[in-house]
Amino acid sequence: MRSQLDQGLGRLLHAMEKPAGRSLYVALAVLVVAAAALFLVFGGRGAPGDASPEAGFARDMATHHAQAVAMSFTIRDKSESGEIKNLAFDIINTQANQRGMFLGWLEQWELTQSTDLRPMRWMSGGHGHTQVSASASAETMPGMASAQELAELEKLTGVEAEVLFLQLMIRHHQGGVEMAEGLLKLSDRTEVVRMARKIVDGQQAEIVLMTDLLARRGASLSS
Template identity: 45%
Template sequence: MTEPDLTDSDDVPTRKPSRAPWAVAAAAVLVALGLVFWLVAAPGDDDSPGTPDAASADAGFARDMAVHHQQAVELSYIVRDRTDDEDVRRLAYDIAQTQANQRGMLLGWLDLWSLPKTSADGYMAWMKGDGHIGHEAPEEGSLMPGMATTAEMGRLGKVSGKEAEVLYLQLLTDHHMGGVTMARACAEQCEVPQERQLAQSMVEGQQSEMELMADMLKERGSAPR
């Protein structure tokens, strides 16, 4: 199914994105090219790791976070059609754009490493036994801890106005909490420097967004779940 066009001038929030589309695309390309250089130049360097294997934290994080990010994009597409509130629509726009770009980078790395985008071991296997969330069972209808269930996704598509705003902010807060835990694990365990840097930027960015969402929920007489 074709995703809605977030660049439609009638629907996009009035604030312009902080970076022009060509700049965002160029940044993603530069990061990918940097990783290509690292993969080509580093194998002979004893201080540099080789290409990650399918069971590595690098591959596991890239696979799972790509799926995790996709749901955040989907939730953001849904809420922008369920409310007229400019602040919520702007936040949804920013989250959709940021996480779609990061998802592209993660999938691009898997392609560069010639690794599959799914694992027979299931989601979060790379985190099990490390004191993170990998040992926790997700709720029924949810692929990973922190992700919305199928029932919650369906409910968001049916409510509107303030109810949709509150539900979206609560779901995204939970979603970000799971994402931050995953990103912290990669920042500690991943071997590829560029991936560790991306993971750390996710931690910082999503923590900032959680603070913003807590304030937005308070303005609506609610709170994170």
């Protein structure tokens, strides 16, 4: 692409040496130079690599969001509270849409959705491939609920189910905020940074709401 731009500029500069039509060629040359600059600034950035913070964030956050959506579906079908149902609906819609964007980025970057990199390796600054150890799983991501906690949520009903959902989701959101803030320290890629900031702002607001909902049920995060 750069060689083509160079050749085009060369032809224009050669033509500019002729008196006739010089002003037209000058104008065209300016436009070509401006287009080249815009390409190099905005369109010339390569896609993130497989071990990049952006790719790791997209993969891990897609998994993280998937669990939040699943828990929200569970409580939506169990709770009689309009507030809880509305909260669950908002989480389902927001995080399902964001998850679609993460997976879309990976496809756009020509990267796989799964990898042999250990979850959260990107956040510690590691950039090499490492086989996933036997102890590494999605639960190693901050805030993720364990299989036992998810099974308990499935069993409970009524207020008890609402309390456990809120406790798990507050912790889950805190982990999501931690991951998004970690990305902000490692990346300057516009679309990824914008998404990370949106996650931080949105999930912190929902943490405040869920903490209030817990208090109204006579519970706290640690109970």
